Amino acid sequence: MNQIQRFYGSSIGKKFVVAVTGVILFGFIAMHMAGNLKVFTGNTPSGVPHIDEYALFLQTLGAPMLPKMMGLWIARAVLLVCLVLHVVTVILLSQQNRRARPIPYVRSEKQAASVASRLMMVSGLVILAFIPFHILQFTTGNIQIGNRTFVHGHVYSNLYGGFSVWYGALGYAIVVTLVGFHLFHGLWSLFQTLGLDNPDRNNKIRAFSVVFSVIVTIGFVLVPLAFITGLMPSPVDYDPSLLNQINSTSNH
Amino acid sequence: MRIRLQIWRQASRDDSGHMDTYNLDGVNPDMSFLEMMDHLNEDLTKKGHDPVAFDHDCREGVCGMCSMVINGQAHGPKQGTTTCQLYMRHFNDGDEIFVEPWRSQAFPVVKDLVVDRSAFDRVIQAGGFISNHSGPKPEPNSILIEPEVAEQALDAATCIGCGACVAACPNGSAMLFTAAKVSHLGLLPQGETERYPRARNMVKQMDKEGFGSCRNYAECEAQCPKEISIAFISRLNTDYLKASLVEPKDRRGKMKSQ
Numbered sequence: 158m159n160q161i162q163r164f165y166g167s168s169i170g171k172k173f174v175v176a177v178t179g180v181i182l183f184g185f186i187a188m189h190m191a192g193n194l195k196v197f198t199g200n201t202p203s204g205v206p207h208i209d210e211y212a213l214f215l216q217t218l219g220a221p222m223l224p225k226m227m228g229l230w231i232a233r234a235v236l237l238v239c240l241v242l243h244v245v246t247v248i249l250l251s252q253q254n255r256r257a258r259p260i261p262y263v264r265s266e267k268q269a270a271s272v273a274s275r276l277m278m279v280s281g282l283v284i285l286a287f288i289p290f291h292i293l294q295f296t297t298g299n300i301q302i303g304n305r306t307f308v309h310g311h312v313y314s315n316l317y318g319g320f321s322v323w324y325g326a327l328g329y330a331i332v333v334t335l336v337g338f339h340l341f342h343g344l345w346s347l348f349q350t351l352g353l354d355n356p357d358r359n360n361k362i363r364a365f366s367v368v369f370s371v372i373v374t375i376g377f378v379l380v381p382l383a384f385i386t387g388l389m390p391s392p393v394d395y396d397p398s399l400l401n402q403i404n405s406t407s408n409h
Numbered sequence: 410m411r412i413r414l415q416i417w418r419q420a421s422r423d424d425s426g427h428m429d430t431y432n433l434d435g436v437n438p439d440m441s442f443l444e445m446m447d448h449l450n451e452d453l454t455k456k457g458h459d460p461v462a463f464d465h466d467c468r469e470g471v472c473g474m475c476s477m478v479i480n481g482q483a484h485g486p487k488q489g490t491t492t493c494q495l496y497m498r499h500f501n502d503g504d505e506i507f508v509e510p511w512r513s514q515a516f517p518v519v520k521d522l523v524v525d526r527s528a529f530d531r532v533i534q535a536g537g538f539i540s541n542h543s544g545p546k547p548e549p550n551s552i553l554i555e556p557e558v559a560e561q562a563l564d565a566a567t568c569i570g571c572g573a574c575v576a577a578c579p580n581g582s583a584m585l586f587t588a589a590k591v592s593h594l595g596l597l598p599q600g601e602t603e604r605y606p607r608a609r610n611m612v613k614q615m616d617k618e619g620f621g622s623c624r625n626y627a628e629c630e631a632q633c634p635k636e637i638s639i640a641f642i643s644r645l646n647t648d649y650l651k652a653s654l655v656e657p658k659d660r661r662g663k664m665k666s667q
Contacts, residue, residue, distance in 0.1 A: 164653045167612055168582075168622035169646055250622045257514050257581030257621030263415070263428055264507040266481030268488075269631035270579060274624065346625040349639070352647030356640050 168253060169350075171246045176347035178243040183344065185236055186336065187369070190376040196316060196389070197379075203402075204395045206313035213310065213400055244285060251278065273342040280335040287332045294319060310400065314392035320384035329381045337374030344369060410436040410497060413505040414449065416461055419518050426518065428507075438498035442485060443468060443475060445497050462521040468493040470634065473569030476576070477522055478509040483573035483632040491571065491634040511576035514619040515583070526572050528618040529586060533570075535614035536607035537590040539600045552598050565593035567635040577632035580621030585629040587615045588645035589637050595648060605652035612649050 164170035192215075195208040218228030267275070293300040295315060298307030302325040305318025320326045344366035348354045354362050383389050411434050419426030433449050440448065443465050450460035466474040475492040479485035485495045500506065510518050515528040554562075566589075574585035591608050594600030600607070623642060630639045 160653070166616075167649070167653070168616050169612055169649045170653060172622060172646075173650060250624075253616075254580035254582075254621035254624075257619060258512050259514055260426075260512055262478060262481060262509055262512055263417075264481035264509070266486075267579075267626075267628060268482065268577075270626035270628050274626050275579070277624070342625075349625045349643050350623075350646055352643050352645075352650060354640070354643045356638065359640075 168250065171250050172350045174242055174246045175250070176350040178239040178246075179343055179347050181239045182236070182243060183340065183369075186340070186373060190373050193380050194376060196313060197383070203399050204393060205399050206392070208312045208316070209310060209400065212312045216310075240288070244281075247278075247281065271342060273338045274346070276335075276338055277342060280339040283332060283335050284339060310397075311392070316380065317384060317389065317392050320381040323385060326381035326385040330378050333377035334374055336377065337370045340370035340373060341366060410438055410500075410502045412436055412445075412497075412500065412503070414508060415505065416508045416521070417510055417518075418461070418521055419510075420459075420520065422517055422519060428509075436497050438496070440497045441468065441493055442477070442479065442495040442497065443493050462519075462523045464523050465493060470494045471569060473571035476511050476524060476526075476571055476573070478507075478511065478576055480507050483511070483576040484571075484634050488631070489634060489636045491569075494634075511572050513572075513575045513581045515581075516572060516575065524572075526570075528620075529570050529572060529583070531618060532583065532587060532611055532614045533590065536603065536610040537594065539594060540603065541599075554597060558596055562593045562596040565589045565596070565637065565641050568593070568637055569635060571634060573632050573634055574629035574637075575620060577628045578621065578623075579626055579628060580624055582623045582629070583615050583618070583620040584623040584642050584645065585633060585637060585639065587611050588639075588641035591645050591648060592641040595644075604648060605656040608645060608648035609652040612645070 165174065192211055193208075195211045196206070198207045200206050201210060215229055217225050218232065220228070223231075273280075290300065294302060295312075298309065298315070301307060301318075303318040303321040305314065305321065307315055307318070320329070345354070345363050348362045348366075411432070414431040414433060415428050416431060417426060418429045431449060431453075433445070433452065436445055436448065443463070446461060446463055453460045464474045464476050466472040468475075470491045470493060473491070475484070477484070477492045479492065479495070484490060484492045485499070487495050487499050508522065510516075510522045511524045511526075513524075516524040516526055519525050568586060568589035570586065572583075572586070575581055575583050578584075591604075591611055594607065595604040625639070625642075627639050630637065
């Protein structure tokens, strides 16, 4: 316990926590983006959109060993812990940094620091504020954007509604672009913090970070873009029992 | 050359300080920046004003004493040089030049542009050394070191401890300095023995002195007069993580059977 306390008490220890939680959160972001692309793959033969089916798969994660929703809640708990650790640790580090320079420079000229690296706090805070909003819009349905009524589990229809108005689509696109900026610096930075970057692989690690931040951003932006431009077919009502059938077939 | 200087003036540690403007005539383009400051001080002294206090010693770029943030950059706009090796020909006639001290909680301003950098001494005292025995010395050539490793250690050893990394870092972090010292000793066989305790103790002292944390801006590398690579920061991170999570193992003692 003492060892953990000493470790977390140091600036490098805190950076390590930010980096490791960052990896886990990045894993989630990448999976989330890939999952979203299911909106483009159409419907099952019975007429259920693939993304609705995918949402059900997430709810029955770990089935039949785990009861419905349990696997999902475990994942949510892990992500929440990571997010809290990530944010709290960054706040502690920022406080340390602010104390380190009580009097600012009259003139300050940057030579190396990238725009993304200097925007980490801005992009981070916007993402943090967006998360509860996003959950209230697309998971619980408490916030409604557009005219379409939220139906639990009918992801395609909910997306169609949420992205049917320009501000819903644009706001989402701006936030995910900031996610891309956050990853652009964060992905490379975590390798450096974990001591894995070296001059001989620096180019590869930076290329990896650029490619992944761009892929994630594009993957996320495609969804609202496709809906707002009217490229996506309007949702067709289907019998909710069809979903249950999929559920029971996947369980046995 | 004629220039306009905006210089930080602060009478003592307790004074709040302010920027003062000076117009300076007759600046020779071949003057070093410090010679220009001498020129200004002569002027000020003749007029009966208090000259601008600034640190300097060797004036050939190796001692690490000169410490000025010139136009928002540690040691001025020229890369890979100390203030003393910066010449007035690097500026234009009529330029306005801002001169400020290193800004760091750990480096309190003593007077004008002079800061107290003893925080670095205390970081060194915490582990920036090797423990040598005082008996007969081994034959120097008996310890073989790979040339690449020796070169890498020497790259880190070029750190002159001037503090530009702290001044340049938006967070006021001393990671590049600490990393250079930890790496130059830890890479060589003489310093390998204390590699992990050294990393642990120097980082502990570094944090205690009130430096900021590293956000991997690489601003330190860009403004370091010796162009020390942030690869050493990566190496320090590895050493520190090992030192705190893996290394402190005590495997002595008895065990029970079962």
